Amino acid sequence: MLSTKIISEENNYHIIDRKESKDRAWISINSENLLNNVRELQKIMPLSCKLMAVVKANAYGHGSAMTASLLNKAGIFCFAVATLQEGIELRLQGIKGEILILGYTSPSLANELYEFQLTQTVIDSAHGRALIETALPLKVQIKIDTGMHRLGYAPEDIDNIMSIFKASNLRVMGVFTHLCVADSLEKEDIAFSKRQIDRFYRLVKELTLRKIQVPVHIQSTYGLLNYNKLSCDYARIGIGMYGTLSSARDKTILQPAISPVLSLHSRVALVRKVENDESIGYGRTYITEGERTVAVITIGYGDGYPRNLSEGRGQVIIKGVKVPIAGRICMDQLIVDITGVEGIHIGDIATLIGTEAEETISAGEVADEAETITNELLCRLGNRLPRMYV
Ligand SMILES: *Cc1c(COP(=O)(O)O)cnc(C)c1O
Numbered sequence: 001m002l003s004t005k006i007i008s009e010e011n012n013y014h015i016i017d018r019k020e021s022k023d024r025a026w027i028s029i030n031s032e033n034l035l036n037n038v039r040e041l042q043k044i045m046p047l048s049c050k051l052m053a054v055v056k057a058n059a060y061g062h063g064s065a066m067t068a069s070l071l072n073k074a075g076i077f078c079f080a081v082a083t084l085q086e087g088i089e090l091r092l093q094g095i096k097g098e099i100l101i102l103g104y105t106s107p108s109l110a111n112e113l114y115e116f117q118l119t120q121t122v123i124d125s126a127h128g129r130a131l132i133e134t135a136l137p138l139k140v141q142i143k144i145d146t147g148m149h150r151l152g153y154a155p156e157d158i159d160n161i162m163s164i165f166k167a168s169n170l171r172v173m174g175v176f177t178h179l180c181v182a183d184s185l186e187k188e189d190i191a192f193s194k195r196q197i198d199r200f201y202r203l204v205k206e207l208t209l210r211k212i213q214v215p216v217h218i219q220s221t222y223g224l225l226n227y228n229k230l231s232c233d234y235a236r237i238g239i240g241m242y243g244t245l246s247s248a249r250d251k252t253i254l255q256p257a258i259s260p261v262l263s264l265h266s267r268v269a270l271v272r273k274v275e276n277d278e279s280i281g282y283g284r285t286y287i288t289e290g291e292r293t294v295a296v297i298t299i300g301y302g303d304g305y306p307r308n309l310s311e312g313r314g315q316v317i318i319k320g321v322k323v324p325i326a327g328r329i330c331m332d333q334l335i336v337d338i339t340g341v342e343g344i345h346i347g348d349i350a351t352l353i354g355t356e357a358e359e360t361i362s363a364g365e366v367a368d369e370a371e372t373i374t375n376e377l378l379c380r381l382g383n384r385l386p387r388m389y390v
Helices: 031-043 056-060 064-073 084-092 107-115 125-133 158-166 187-209 221-226 363-369 374-379
Strands: 025-029 050-054 078-081 098-101 119-122 138-144 170-177 234-237 262-274 292-297 315-318 321-324 334-337 349-356 359-361 387-389
Touching: 031 050, 031 064, 050 064, 056 064, 056 374, 064 078, 064 084, 064 387, 078 084, 084 098, 084 107, 098 170, 107 125, 107 138, 119 125, 119 170, 125 138, 125 158, 138 158, 138 187, 158 170, 158 187, 170 187, 170 234, 221 234, 315 359, 321 334, 321 359, 349 363, 363 374
Parallel strands: 025 387, 050 078, 050 234, 078 098, 098 119, 119 138, 138 170
Antiparallel strands: 025 262, 262 292, 262 349, 292 334, 315 321, 315 349, 349 359
16 A cells, blocks of 8 residues: 555554544445455356456445455455546555456557556447557457447447457457346346347357457346356456445345445534424424424535435434434535434434444435435545545
8 A cells, every 4th residue: 555554543443544533424344344245246156257346436435445455455356447547546556456447548548558557448449449559568358339338349340349359469358248237127128138148149259250269248246146147257346345236125136145345424513402493404494393302413415425315314323223314414514303312412423324233224225215326325425534444
């Protein structure tokens, strides 16, 4: 680890960001759960398939450098990121192994790709030609569009695909596609995924006929959970490795024993009584009926906690009791109604995602309530929150 200082603190927490602590609001990362999730997911992969750890968007909010370094120590040497910058940051933190950039990188940045030994996805034939023209020795993987119509060559575009294999400066490390409805168990969606899979393997067969043997991959988390028998060299695993599905409502064919890695906590800044028929917060959306007791919590939408959880849609756990958010969430604070809950004091911990005593608020439930998916909820948790690795 280059620029990060690790300080031991009480209850085995390690502080990553200098001088930051659990004063105001923080993310706690359970590294044991992360590594256990990796093992549980590996169990449902065919033996020859490797887990490619997807650590884009700051490892879905979990801190990409620390997450990748924990995975490196656990024997994972294959990563995926979304951008060149994310790949460079991992290398600067000393991360070893293959790092695949899933998104577009301008060929004008090919020097950086080479210098940091990053593997670039070739997103279409124009991109492929431009990467050939750089004449730099680059590692690439070829993306195939089997129906999502985002990135990739059409499988029938075999001549252009072959030109990447033939280019003397490019070394093809893999060929892959992405499923767009692998999370659904609806009949038509399963049929669509199967068509995508068939189209991909037909291309792989065409390549074999041309004497090309290359690693292939198709599945992300839901692809693995719903189609785990596919014969692939990698599975690109993001959200499942972090111990959650995209929604608490989702059903999958396999349900490995994964557990949440991230929890989100804050503190009580003050406790006060508010008289009958008074308003609380911006817009006066909450009017007290009778005397209420409220607590101000030191976290807000500026930390990435969704503002649409205002007015009772969101809850927090304090002293083992779930209490509702009162009024509108502010940028840096929010107010909860703790009427009837005894013994809440300044400095008490408020858990927004996670488990405290008998109560749990899962990322999936929060995401559903906020009308989004856990992927978005987690990756938007901001830089103001220090990440503590247990
Ligand atoms: C983000 C991403 C993944 C990981 O998806 P999860 O559902 O989080 O496992 C895999 N493949 C591609 C191409 C992605 O963009």
